Amino acid sequence: MSLDFLFILVVFINASIGLGVFLHNPKHKVNQFFTAFVIFLDLWMVSNFLENEPGIVGEKNLGLFLRLDFVSAILAVYMLFRFCSNFVECIIESREFRKYRVALFLTVIFLVTCSLFTPFIFTDTSFFEGTVTFRNGILWPLYALILASLVGGGLTLLLRERLKPVFDEKSRMRHQQITFISLGVILSLSNAIFINFFQGFYPIDLEISRLGLYGMTFLVAFTAYAIIRHHLMDISIIIRLGAIYALLFATITFLYAYLASLVGLYTLGSLTYIIPSLVITFGFIPLKRLVETLTDRTFFRKKYSTETIIAELNSIIHKSGLNLDELLENFNRLIMNFIRVEHAVILLLNPQGEFVSHQPILANNRKLILGRDNSIVEHIYKYPESIIDKDHMVDVPHEKLIGELTQLGFALIMPIEVNRQIMGLYLITEKKSQDPFTDEEINLLRLIAAESGASIDNARLFNELKRVDEVKSKFISIISHQLRTPLTSIRWNLELLLNERFDKKERQELFHQSYQGALNMAKNLDDLFMALDIEEKGGTARLKKELVNFHELLGETVKEFESDLASKKLHLDISVPDKLPALALDKEKIIHVLAILLHNAIAYSNPVKEINVVGYTNTQDDGIPYFVCAVRDQGMGITPEDEKNIFSRFYRSEEAKKHSPNGYGLGLFVAKYFVGLHGGELWYTSHGPKKGATFSFSLPLEQK
Amino acid sequence: MLMQAPQKILIIEDDEMILIPLRTILEKYKFDVHIEKDGLGGLQYAQNKPPNIILLDLMLPTMNGFQILEELKHDPHTRQISVVVVSNLGDAASIERALDLGAREYFVKSRTLLSHIVQYILREFPNPVEKKA
Numbered sequence: 001m002s003l004d005f006l007f008i009l010v011v012f013i014n015a016s017i018g019l020g021v022f023l024h025n026p027k028h029k030v031n032q033f034f035t036a037f038v039i040f041l042d043l044w045m046v047s048n049f050l051e052n053e054p055g056i057v058g059e060k061n062l063g064l065f066l067r068l069d070f071v072s073a074i075l076a077v078y079m080l081f082r083f084c085s086n087f088v089e090c091i092i093e094s095r096e097f098r099k100y101r102v103a104l105f106l107t108v109i110f111l112v113t114c115s116l117f118t119p120f121i122f123t124d125t126s127f128f129e130g131t132v133t134f135r136n137g138i139l140w141p142l143y144a145l146i147l148a149s150l151v152g153g154g155l156t157l158l159l160r161e162r163l164k165p166v167f168d169e170k171s172r173m174r175h176q177q178i179t180f181i182s183l184g185v186i187l188s189l190s191n192a193i194f195i196n197f198f199q200g201f202y203p204i205d206l207e208i209s210r211l212g213l214y215g216m217t218f219l220v221a222f223t224a225y226a227i228i229r230h231h232l233m234d235i236s237i238i239i240r241l242g243a244i245y246a247l248l249f250a251t252i253t254f255l256y257a258y259l260a261s262l263v264g265l266y267t268l269g270s271l272t273y274i275i276p277s278l279v280i281t282f283g284f285i286p287l288k289r290l291v292e293t294l295t296d297r298t299f300f301r302k303k304y305s306t307e308t309i310i311a312e313l314n315s316i317i318h319k320s321g322l323n324l325d326e327l328l329e330n331f332n333r334l335i336m337n338f339i340r341v342e343h344a345v346i347l348l349l350n351p352q353g354e355f356v357s358h359q360p361i362l363a364n365n366r367k368l369i370l371g372r373d374n375s376i377v378e379h380i381y382k383y384p385e386s387i388i389d390k391d392h393m394v395d396v397p398h399e400k401l402i403g404e405l406t407q408l409g410f411a412l413i414m415p416i417e418v419n420r421q422i423m424g425l426y427l428i429t430e431k432k433s434q435d436p437f438t439d440e441e442i443n444l445l446r447l448i449a450a451e452s453g454a455s456i457d458n459a460r461l462f463n464e465l466k467r468v469d470e471v472k473s474k475f476i477s478i479i480s481h482q483l484r485t486p487l488t489s490i491r492w493n494l495e496l497l498l499n500e501r502f503d504k505k506e507r508q509e510l511f512h513q514s515y516q517g518a519l520n521m522a523k524n525l526d527d528l529f530m531a532l533d534i535e536e537k538g539g540t541a542r543l544k545k546e547l548v549n550f551h552e553l554l555g556e557t558v559k560e561f562e563s564d565l566a567s568k569k570l571h572l573d574i575s576v577p578d579k580l581p582a583l584a585l586d587k588e589k590i591i592h593v594l595a596i597l598l599h600n601a602i603a604y605s606n607p608v609k610e611i612n613v614v615g616y617t618n619t620q621d622d623g624i625p626y627f628v629c630a631v632r633d634q635g636m637g638i639t640p641e642d643e644k645n646i647f648s649r650f651y652r653s654e655e656a657k658k659h660s661p662n663g664y665g666l667g668l669f670v671a672k673y674f675v676g677l678h679g680g681e682l683w684y685t686s687h688g689p690k691k692g693a694t695f696s697f698s699l700p701l702e703q704k
Numbered sequence: 705m706l707m708q709a710p711q712k713i714l715i716i717e718d719d720e721m722i723l724i725p726l727r728t729i730l731e732k733y734k735f736d737v738h739i740e741k742d743g744l745g746g747l748q749y750a751q752n753k754p755p756n757i758i759l760l761d762l763m764l765p766t767m768n769g770f771q772i773l774e775e776l777k778h779d780p781h782t783r784q785i786s787v788v789v790v791s792n793l794g795d796a797a798s799i800e801r802a803l804d805l806g807a808r809e810y811f812v813k814s815r816t817l818l819s820h821i822v823q824y825i826l827r828e829f830p831n832p833v834e835k836k837a
Binding site for chain 1: 719721722724725726728729732741792813814817818819
């Protein structure tokens, strides 16, 4: 009787663990096969038990349970094999091996059919001295071979994975998991198969032969140990589910028995069974909920609830307020604490439509940027409701997406929306346990994303305002600094004219200098206000187009630089075709652009070098002709660091500061804007550090 | 009448607009003016042909004024040259730093009349040529 109790306990524990593992992540194949394995294992045990109990099932049914014994045995080991091959991510599970998997499955189904309906596997069933006996059928060797191969195969896969070298923390943990599972498989299966194989040859006491099958619990126990010790699956959830179902089972049994005996007191015939059944049927769901709450309250006080999360979120928003850095850090920490992930990162949308991490998170201190063309970003825009989850999107169309995600080192991406506009992304790494995310956790993440969005957006706007404010301060400091030099020049020249005596020629030179200083101030102010206009309002300048001869325009611009060229002994080489159509453009603005390019080429060239100005016309792919002007220098060139910022306002490269410390980094910013107004583009080609660079701009030729 | 060589002034300044009035007035007072438009060139000139006075800008290409001052004051050959800073930088930290490094005087361009600079030079470094024998 004690062994019978042990039997029920083993079956029940197995079932609970199997169910727990399945519910933990129903979409994951490892979980699916593990659960299927445990279910067939239970069936195997149950039928193995019942085939020897004529008192329970009746003597004529013993044969049926023997058949079920054989069926569930082969199915259990098949599921075990697939669990192993999925667990080690064996090549067998790839798409190319599909036909082999189908063949194996059909073989197993064939053996199942034979066991159920034919005498080929075993025959001549009889009940003798309290044990069921049979003779091996013609296909018995095949059955035994397949059974042994599946077990051996699964074990080999595990051991092979175990022998692979350890290369990181994850693989080390995997090794330990496999050790435990393999140990469980070896102990339990060898035990069971040994007894099943040899009971045909040597009579063994029934209780002992049954113990053989109970030995399967080794596997379950060892896998459970691997789970507890190394988080193969999230143990807290399995324990929780196990506890819930155990309590539920007990409560229902008790309730049913109690009600039946209660109703039985009034002897209402068949109603004795119907009334309790009805009560149980309608009461099941509320009962389950009650049991869940009870277990959660008793054992899982710390388990996250919506209320706790919202309270945490509010406290973060209250505490961090408009401090974006702190806010993001606290939200990330909240996620890391509640879902126990290694790392969480928030990317925010910038005006260029890219998602950029607020802090540098990549190697060499770079920020992570996902551009518009990134397939993850594309997917998010296409399905803003969706969450990209490595483990829940295993189907083929998402292979590329998941590949990209894995490459970034994250397991889940979720959009942050404010007023139905995506303004950021949550990027979350794998859980510390390496488990997939549960539905509950995903819901939790959705909640956090939804609740945190508005406050992140507010802080971001505040940050943006602060930045604009900083730009203005910088603008003022640059104005004051940048206007000083020409102002000093004007003052000093006029001072000389007032206080000293000069001859006519000298006087003229001093007047000319004052005038130049005033022009210079006016130009600097224009540039600064233009930059501020572009910065604040996206640029409000209008074009005043006229037909212009480019040769004349170029000549006019170059004249301004003659003295600069001469003082650095630079040679300017111009190559523009004679026959150019007149260009419709805003003369002042294009002179401005050319002047900036020439000024830079001269300022950043070492003496005695050459500067080339090349002009040519070309045709776009869509047939629209355009004109290109390129200014090439042999100066300091562009470093990779400069490339990102070269067109940003106030940006000056380290090299540039060395060459010309008084510039203020607005030239290219404004020039790019002017060219853009014309529908053209401004770009550069770097020939390498110290080898110079070419800055070119294109202007579409208007067709008449 | 004893004819002595005039005081030799090196101006290290990259801005043409500032150079012209400076040079004009100093030459008018018969100083021997030499001009270098970048930091390194200025330092090398000072080392090769040490002048009596250097008018030094601070924000310069290739090498800034502070570095030049440091180099000059380290080198026994150039240590005795009087360095007068004439710069746009008007913050206390820059002024203190330059004076600590051994600048003899510091003028902030925007706050200074040209005549003040000239008066200072005429007073501190009188040209022997000006003296009547």
